[in-house]
Amino acid sequence: MGTAVLVLNAGSSSIKFGMFEIASGLPRRAHGSIERIGVAPHFQGFDAAGQLLTERRWDGGAAITHEDLLKPLLEWADSHLAGDRLAGVGHRIVHGGRDFAAPVTLDETIVAALAALVPLAPLHQPHNLAPVRAIARLRPGLPQVGCFDTGFHCAMGAIATRLPLPARYHDAGVRRYGFHGISYEYIAGALAAAAPARAAGKVIAAHLGNGASACAMLKGRSVETSMGFTALDGLMMGTRPGTLDPGVVLYMAEQERLDPAAISHCLYHECGLLGVSGEASDMRTLLASSRPDSRLAVELFCHRAAREIAALSVALGGLETLVFTAGIGEHAPEIRGKISARLGHFGITLDDAANRRNAPVISAASSAVQVRVIPTNEEAMIAHHTATLLRG
Numbered sequence: 001m002g003t004a005v006l007v008l009n010a011g012s013s014s015i016k017f018g019m020f021e022i023a024s025g026l027p028r029r030a031h032g033s034i035e036r037i038g039v040a041p042h043f044q045g046f047d048a049a050g051q052l053l054t055e056r057r058w059d060g061g062a063a064i065t066h067e068d069l070l071k072p073l074l075e076w077a078d079s080h081l082a083g084d085r086l087a088g089v090g091h092r093i094v095h096g097g098r099d100f101a102a103p104v105t106l107d108e109t110i111v112a113a114l115a116a117l118v119p120l121a122p123l124h125q126p127h128n129l130a131p132v133r134a135i136a137r138l139r140p141g142l143p144q145v146g147c148f149d150t151g152f153h154c155a156m157g158a159i160a161t162r163l164p165l166p167a168r169y170h171d172a173g174v175r176r177y178g179f180h181g182i183s184y185e186y187i188a189g190a191l192a193a194a195a196p197a198r199a200a201g202k203v204i205a206a207h208l209g210n211g212a213s214a215c216a217m218l219k220g221r222s223v224e225t226s227m228g229f230t231a232l233d234g235l236m237m238g239t240r241p242g243t244l245d246p247g248v249v250l251y252m253a254e255q256e257r258l259d260p261a262a263i264s265h266c267l268y269h270e271c272g273l274l275g276v277s278g279e280a281s282d283m284r285t286l287l288a289s290s291r292p293d294s295r296l297a298v299e300l301f302c303h304r305a306a307r308e309i310a311a312l313s314v315a316l317g318g319l320e321t322l323v324f325t326a327g328i329g330e331h332a333p334e335i336r337g338k339i340s341a342r343l344g345h346f347g348i349t350l351d352d353a354a355n356r357r358n359a360p361v362i363s364a365a366s367s368a369v370q371v372r373v374i375p376t377n378e379e380a381m382i383a384h385h386t387a388t389l390l391r392g
Helices: 066-081 108-115 125-138 151-155 167-171 181-194 246-254 260-269 272-277 283-288 292-316 326-331 333-342 352-356 378-391
Strands: 004-010 015-021 028-035 042-047 052-057 086-093 144-148 202-208 212-218 221-225 321-325 370-373
Touching: 004 066, 004 125, 004 378, 015 066, 015 378, 028 052, 028 066, 028 378, 042 066, 052 066, 066 086, 066 125, 086 125, 086 378, 108 125, 125 144, 144 181, 144 378, 151 181, 151 221, 181 202, 181 212, 181 221, 181 321, 181 378, 202 292, 202 326, 212 292, 221 292, 246 260, 272 283, 272 292, 283 292, 283 333, 292 333, 321 326, 326 333, 333 352, 333 370
Parallel strands: 004 086, 086 144, 202 321, 321 370
Antiparallel strands: 004 015, 015 028, 028 042, 042 052, 202 212, 212 221
């Protein structure tokens, strides 16, 4: 078997990657990204310490596809291994449907089954599967493993997964799935390692980034989550609205005469922080802004997050530990403070100094709920599952 696994997270215009040694602790050997695919691809590779190792641009490369770019990426990975070889490739795949709860070794039959789920995740699933097919053509003997964002939530019960629609929709797969599961699985493990008693109790983790959700966990298992049938549900996000009255969609169709494609584009790309602020989807920009609409967007984001966290506590019968993670959750003390203040009725009190320095525990000793900051690492989780399956 080879000595390393390559982890890929492919989106519509980017491929993020990491290379991990198959050794104790799965140390990350290199990482990087290919950005601006479809416009002017930009490839950067870094070593474990963040030192730039390679950089390449394809100016005017609008016709260059994901597959075209995977070939140089695989060649670079081979050269960086200096005589060693890849044992396999692990992929983040957004949707596993009802049938794929655990990571699997990918073959043509499984890829076809995952492709059938494209209607459930039209903006993500095709881009997740494109590299799988491309690598199968470029390196037909190289094992590939799929890890699913929905998988962690397959433990949720019927009350958490059922939508109040006619049974024919449920039978067709229209139900609540939940997403960000790879991140939540990592957080559950990291919390168990740091504070086993806390991990066994009533935990809500808030994954706050451009995409945002929250998950209620009991004994390290998902009980309920804010995202549902699609990644549009739940918390307000960078460009997505979160929970929305379905009547708004009817209004768009009936009054504005928007077709499904136009409605989809609006909901995925024009709403959330960007839609309210009219300025940006990036929380850092909005926190630095003095524009009234930008300040409103920040306050609305925090209000909606606190409301969803409070709602999730119903599934647990209380709240003992709150975890912030992902880009905003890990690096924005002001946002954590605003959300925690809105949850003060749970007995949450922050230690302001600990919060400002992004300490692992940011709640005061007197707080009835412990509040933690845990950096997530989806790449490491995928690498772990990939190496485990390859070892057999």
